[in-house]
Amino acid sequence: MNDFSKKSPSDNSRREKIAINGAGPVGALLAVMLAKKGYQVDLFESRPDSRKTNIYQGKSINLALSDRGWKALNAVGLDDEIRQQAIPMYCRVMHDIEGNITKQPYGTEEQAIWSVSRSGIxxxxxxLAEQEPQVNVHFDHRLVQLNxxxxxxxxxxxxxxxxIHESDLVFGADGAFSKVRRLMQELPKERISYSLDYMQQSYMELSIAANEDGSHKLEKNALHIWPRKDFMLxxxxxxxxxxxxxxxxNHEGELSFASLNTKAKVTAFFHQYFAEAMQYLADPVEDFLSKTPSPLCLVHIYPWLVNDSIALIGDAAHAMVPFYGQGMNCGFEDCRILSELVEKHEHQWADILAAYQDERKENGDAIIELAKRNFVEMxxxxxxxxxxxxxxxxxKFHKMHPDLWIPLYAMVTFSPNIPYKTALRVGDIQQKIMDEIMLMPNIEDHWQQDHVYEKLYHLAKEMLVHQLSEVQR
Structure with a gap:
């Protein structure tokens, strides 16, 4: 038999049949959202079911779920269930090379980003997708051709x-190395601009085990960072x-995954740069030697659409590095915006997809740029x-004038109504303003004095006035 059996259609069976390629977090959420709109959805995944086979070991970065992601989950009533398996992180805890610790709050006391396991979420x-009667999930199905x-x-x-599967609409939610995207690029008559750029750095997963009583060895409600300029843990x-x-x-070079190729070198590396962390890490040297580092890459492509019926979403459209914790959040926001456009354009998919691309492309480019920059900060x-x-x-200035100044991190992470493109633009202006403030004489000694904030207010009013209305929306 060369086609797929379908579950009983609802009274919305007149609506388009949709295929989603990629059952990662974005593809699965999209399936739920579209099913709740009355669409019959087939969700395809090339890998086995991770609930039965461990497909993530050594290949995943824990994900930081923030307000954009929560807003998307809330839109379909999934936020409470996800929150039960998430841990709020209210601050960064920085571990310097001497073992000294400093804390940096992410925002106000109640603001947090949430640690979730990629496999868990x-x-x-x-x-949740399988609970939707309109969704069929197909594991171990590798896309090889798309007409x-x-x-x-x-x-x-x-x-x-x-x-063989026939559908009216196809979404590529199949990640940074998307098969749907690669097939799009091969179309002879489509003018598709595309780039995939590898970062100098790669990554490898290590672990810290729980204490015998199940408690955490480090502060639980924090993201811990061991910053070492060109690299970090x-x-x-x-x-x-x-x-x-x-x-x-770094993937290659003097101090890199490539150069650390013996047990003695790896041992010396960890003891020199992460001596304090060594008391917590579980067999880091053996882990390092037994695993292959994974690449970090940036994806830009345009257009995201073909024939008003095939579209890219999530990392397939805008893969980014993880240094702003926005990859999944941006993908979830893609899903929410798309879902809202379904209603706005009354299920007319040519209009929906055109508006989706217009809305999300520039924002995707903006957060890719912000994420790349944030490696230096971290x-x-x-x-x-x-x-x-x-x-x-x-x-301090944000507390004094919350409508005039929202820090860039807060715009990106805690302000889901501010588009990424606006955060990037306003953040660049704020950068120039703060560069001028930091040149004030003896700023280290006088930073709490009124004249500093009077100057900051004057500069902000002068340079940000035309941005305020968009930021406040």
Missing amino acids: NEQLID FADNTAVYLNENHHQK IALPNIDGSFTCTLFL SDLAGDERFLLRKKIEA
Whole structure:
């Protein structure tokens, strides 16, 4: 049999049949959202079911769920269930090379980003998708062909048997190395601009085990960072008391994954740069030697659409590095915006997809740029005294004039109604203003004095006045 059996259609069966390629968090959430709109959805995943087979080991970064992601989950009533498996992180805890610790709040006392396991949230969302009568999930189905004229797809299942599937709409939610996107690029008559750029750094997952009583060895409600300028180690808490750690290091070069190729070199590296962390890490040297580092890449592509019926979403459209914790949040926001456009354009998909691309492309480019920049802040500047002073001045001024100044991190992370493109533009202006403030004589001694904030207010009013209305929306 070469086609898929369908569940009983609802009274919305007149609506388009939709295929989503990629059952990661974004694809699974999109399936739930579209099913709730009355669409019949087939969700395809090339890998086995992670609830039965561990497909993530050594290959995942814990994810930081913030307000944009929560807003999308709330839109379909999934936020409470996801929150039960998430841990709020209210601050960064910085561990310097001497073992000294400093804390940097992410925002106000109640503001947090939330640590979630990639596999955990993915499995929760797949469970929820399977509860929707309009959703069929197909694991071990690898896309091999896609006819862009009639949206017919050919898959190979785990037994290498061909399966043919017909649909009205196709979404590529299949990640940074999307097969849907690659097939789009091969179309001879489409003018598709595309780039995939690898960062100098790669990453590797390490771990910190829980204490014997199940408690955390480090402060639980924090993201821990060991910044070392050109490289860094981070740790995010898990609900079982463990931490998922990620080492970001140059892929090649004098000090890199490539050069650390013996047990003696790796041991010396960890003891020299992460001596304090060694008391917590579980077999980091053996882990390092047994694993292959994974790449970090940036994806830009335009257009995201073909024939008003095939579209990219999530990392397939805008893969970014993880240094702003926005990859999944941006993908979830894609889903929410798309869902809202379904209603706005009354289920007319040519209009929906055109508006979706117009809305999301520029914002995707903006957060890719912001995420790339944030590596420097996390690995280097976050331990710099003048940088920390800069943040203190911004935080104080924000309390004094919350409508005039929202720090860039708060715009990106805690302000889901501010588009990424606006955050980037306003953040660049704020950067120039703060550069001028930091040149004031003896700013280290006088930073709490009134004249500093009078000048800051004058500069902000002068340079940000035309941005305020958009920021406040």
